[in-house]
Amino acid sequence: MGKVVLVTGVARQLGARLVRRIQQDPEVERVIGVDAVGTEHQLGGAEFVRADIRRPAIGRVLAEHGVDTVVHLDVTGTPLGSGGRAAVKETNVIGTMQLLGACQKTPTVRRLVVKSSTNVYGSAPRDPAVFRESTLPKSLPSGGFAKDTTEVEGYVRGFARRRPDVAVCVLRFANILGPCADSPLAEFFSLPVLPTVFGYDPRLQFVHEDDVIDVLRIALHEPRRGTLNSGTFNITGEGVLLLSQCARRLGRPTVPVLLPAVTWIGSALRTVGVTDFSPEQIRLLTHGRVVSTAQMRETLGFEATFTTAETFADFARSRGPGLLPPASLARAVDRMGESLRDAERLGVRAADRTATGTAAGSGAGEGV
Secondary structure, three states: OOOOEEEEEEOOOOHHHHHHHOOOOEEEEEEEEOOOOOOOOOOOOEEEEEEEOOOOOHHHHHHOOOOOOOEEEOOOOOOOOOOOOHHHHHHHHHHHHHHHHHHHOOOOOOOEEEEEEEEHHHHOOOOOOOEOOOOOOOOOOOOOOHHHHHHHHHHHHHHHHOOOOOOOEEEEOOOOOOOOOOOOHHHHOOOOOOOOOOOOOOOOOOHHHHHHHHHHHHHHHHOOOOOOOOOEEEEEOOEEEEHHHHHHOOOOOOOOOOHHHHHHHHHHHHOOOOOOHHHHHHHHHHHOOOOHHHHHHHHHOOOOOOOOHHHHHHHHHHHOOOOOOOHHHHHHHHHHHHOOOOHHHHHHHHHHHEEEEEEEEHHHHHHH
């Protein structure tokens, strides 16, 4: 008998892609896709069950289908359809509690995979240069999706203690980008002009949506020899990009503003529904965040296909040209750099001539 896999959040493109992909795995016998709303995405031969994970009915779905593997993807930072922030938080937190309660009561469940986020580490001025899975945040997230994921992970740890027979894998994804990305940061980078915090140029990491699918497949199967896919893992592409580099590669101008003004702009954007510009998002775009992928590579046995730079390049191509064509912008930056270097060389030469003249005058004075 193969695996019976239940995937939550299949109304979103990421969940639907995973459902279609794992149906091709010979170890998987059946796939059940679950969401509270109907899905517009193709699920192949998978069975779709319209069920709200915030309701006890999810327990009946697990029992009736004899599910042994649960992949919980319905932890997100953006609403679907007309749902607002309150609905998102309720699904993230209450939905996770209800789902874990149902898994605890279902004896057939043997593996649980949970989509989390590196924003559980927060973003603060005194953060370490690189976060490891064991690193504690300097300050816990105060709200938004970051707080949701912190609470979700707390409930998952409690479940793991109550059901030690279940293999639990928590994947902390960095900012997910790609042609179909619908994350808060993807919405931010889609703005025609990017508001930034004056005096800050944070380091950012990205993981490609294709790599997200690949690592989820590794997590839901039995671990390969020499690897272990139970535990908590940071997942991201190698390397980092500065926010200023991202803006140039998109061809979008930035507007550096003081921090209080950024907070006001974020409130205005949320009011008109342009993007989820939460306080935690502002902290990320102020202080940045970089995580270690040593455990991802050495323990989980996963190597990301796309680097951070390659992930962002693929995302940028899908968004089309910005107000400032990247090629022209790059040439302008290069010319500016050359001008600054020329000015620096001229300044050094002038300083040398001045120093030589001063030394000569001093020598003449000593001779007299």
